Amino acid sequence: MKNENIAKKISAKERAEELLAKMTLKEKIGQLNQRLFGFHVYERRGDDLVLTEELKQEVKKYSGLGMLYGLYRADPWSNRDKVTGLYKELAPKAYNMVQDYVIKHSRLSIPMMLSTECPHGHQALGGYLLPVNLATGATFNPDLLKAACKVCGMQLKEMGVDFALVSNLDILRDPRWGRSExxxxxxxxxxxxxxxxxxxxxxxxxxxxxxxxxCAQGEGTGGINASAARIGERELREIHLPAVKACCEIGVKGIMAAYNEIDGVFCHANKKLLTDILRKQMGFEGIVMSDGVAIDQLDVMTGDRVLSGAMALKAGVDIGLWDTGFSKLEEALELGYITIENINRSVLRILTMKYERGLFDEPYIPETNGYLSYHYDNFPQALELARESIILLKNEEQILPIQYQNIKSIGIIGPNADEIYNQLGDYTPPIEEEDGITTLKGIKEWIKENGLSIEVRYAKGCGILEGMEEEIEKAVEIANSVDLVIMVLGGSSSRFLGAEFDLNGAAVTGKEISSMDCGEGIDCADINLPLIQQKLAKAVFKAGKKVITIMIQGRPYAISTIAEKSSALITSFYGGVKAGEAIADILFGKISPSGHLPVSIPRCSGQIPAYYNYKKSYRAMGYYDIEQKP
Known part of the structure; x- marks a missing residue:
């Protein structure tokens, strides 16, 4: 669809203002809604795609779509994989089908924008994945992270994505929080x-x-996701706002409001936060998006879904996400809760961005699988981040790098030694088996590539949260029979082993969570390593061999005893698809470990909060029963 040349000579905002003047109230409200799950707008029938009635009814209701979330999302929650999801040429084909339907069924031919999850790479089949933020934070290398994110961005652009939803504002204040990663x-x-x-x-x-x-989602009471942040103005401005300000200063185009409340006021209803601080003080000019169903959750305060939507809009939220509160803005207007100016303000922001992005002039994308060229073989940034994120915490008697000339056999033991999804983190799509390199696979490949004659024996020993005595006995038998033991412990945020989910995609605590002990919705009261892994470690140490312990994890664990008994201790916050290769490179001395701890490690749960940057007070004394410092 091409506009007249004269239209191209005026600014995006001016074009948006002209369009806004032609729109009905229903059409305007439609631009502020993002109610659909993108993975529900199509059905795959072999290599053919069919648009669903759910999509058609939503487009009919509002004569268009403002934004569509998660068209390409693939994971257990979306129930999309290589059989049911969008892969290769089907991905751009689906985008064009949906976009074409929206435009042709919009009275004013308004295209949609597409948003997608990209917390550490695109959560889509074939998505280029990075180590989680806690790992990349350990690199202390923002330039490398920028280069890696640019690869993600190029892939997203090939797929027609307008907005990448990126977790980058949360500050880790309590490791009990499942989203620490x-x-x-x-x-x-x-x-x-x-x-x-x-x-x-x-x-x-x-x-x-x-x-x-x-803001301040990492400050939740008790480390519980979306719980209240009990902080004052100083902590808000000194700890939680600097990252937001930094992003605003370089022109970030979107901000997502947080689930939590701050000092009793929900972020989604906080005008001081979303308008006074964000826009007036920080100069933010983009759009504010709600988190999933968060507008509706204001009902606990308002008791009225119509009022919830009105409060969020007036506070400064421009577009919803899966909620119904914004679908009731017409009623809110009739009741006098909001004004038409409130609606026009946000619609203008949405339309301006659609013009900025050229969607009215070129709404479609090439139907090729070029996005798959952004692969680990062609772009090594993901591996480089994994390498630089690894932290050496102990190296007794210089056991590392491994003196492999004197080693005839290595025992590799532990639940995270050979489970690829346990090293990827939350918000992860299914990956190609050949792409993933676990610690076991990485060590075997390193030995083979270097022509070494070292026998590798492996035993899982136990799972993340549970296990059987027979598995531990097998691990001990291997530990007794080899020259060196490498024990790989830690956690898992994998959704691929039977977790159940809430409406917003978070795992449901209290349900069967299989091996998950971290990730969204998986908060813990005790940061000690799960008991079954402690039992495994104790049994392995009794074998009397030198043990190199590797912690693959999404949060810090209290592991004082394990640290004491290990000859060497390595921490690898979820290092991603190639983490096993990076770990092998460190173990055998191809590269030196250069990661730094980005977070303090508490000695026990009772020491929390345990961050290093306390405000200095006149009198501060430690506990009598443990050391004061983490």
Missing amino acids: ECFSEDPYLASEMAKSTVEGIQETGVYVVAKHF
Whole structure:
């Protein structure tokens, strides 16, 4: 669809204003809604695609779509994989089918925008995945992160994505929080530098970023997801706002409001936060998006879905996400809860961005699988990040790098030694088996490639949360029979082993969560390593061999005893698809470990909060029963 040449000579905002004047109230409200799950707008029948009635009814209701979330999303929650989801040529084909339907059934031919999850790479089949934020924070290398995010951005652009939803604003204040892995650090300066890199890397490709979550979501009471942040103005401004300000200063195009409340006021209803601080003080000019179903959750305060939608809009939210509150804005207007100016303000922002992105002039994308060229073989940034994220915490008697000339056999033991999804983190799509390199696979390949004659024996020993005595006995038998033991422990945020999910995609605590002990919705009261893994470690140490312990994890664990008994200790926050190769390179001395701890490690749960940057007070004394410092 081409517009007249004269239209191209005026600004995007002026064009948007002209269009806004022609729109009905229903059409305007439609632009502020993002109610559909993109993975529900199509059905795959072999290599053919059919648009669903759900999509058609939504487009009919509003004469268009403002934005569509998650068209390409693939994971257990979406129930999309290589059989049911969008892969290769089907991905751009689906985009064009949906876009074409929206335009042709919009009275004013208004195209949709597409948003997608990209917390550490695109959550889609064939998506280029990075280590999680806590790992990239450990690199202290914002330039490398920017380069890696640029690869993600180029892939997203090939797929027609307008907004990448990027977790880059949360500060880790409590490791009990299941989303600790989504934080770069407990330090606001480091987090700010890394947050800027994600925005710059992606937005330089032409894809816009929605930075999330605003604000102080990492400060939840008791480490519980979406719980109240009991902080004052000083902590808000010194700890949680610097990363937001850094992103605003470089022109981030979107901000996502957080689930939590701050000092009793929900972020989605907080005008001081979303308008006074974000727009007036920080100069933000983009759009504010709600988090999933968060507008509706204001009902606990308002008791009225219509009023919930009105409060969010007036506070500064421009577009919803899966909620019904914004679908009731017409009623809110009739009741006097909002004004037409409130609606027009947000619609104008949405339309302006559609013109900025050229969607009215070129709404379609080439139907090729070029996005798959952004692969690990062609772009090594993901591997480089994994290498630089690995942290050496102990190296007794210089056991590392491994003196392989004197080693005839190695025992590799532990639940995270050979489970690829346990090293990827949350918000992860299914990956190609040949792409993933676990610690076991990485060590075997390193030995083979270097022509060494070292026998490798492996035993899982136990799962993340449970196991059988027979598995531990097998692990001990191997430990007794080899020259060196490498024990790979830690956690898992994998959704691929039977988790159940809430409406917003978070795993449901209290349900069968299989091996998950981390990730969204999986918060814990005890940060000790799960008991079954402690039992395994104790049995392995009794064998009396030198043990190199590797922690693959999404949050810090209290592991004082394991650290004491290990000859060497390595931490690898979820290092991604190639983490096993990076670990092998460290173990055998191909590269030196250079990662730094981005977060403090508590000695026990009772020491929380345990971040290093306390405000100095006149009198501060430690506990009598443990050391004061983490």
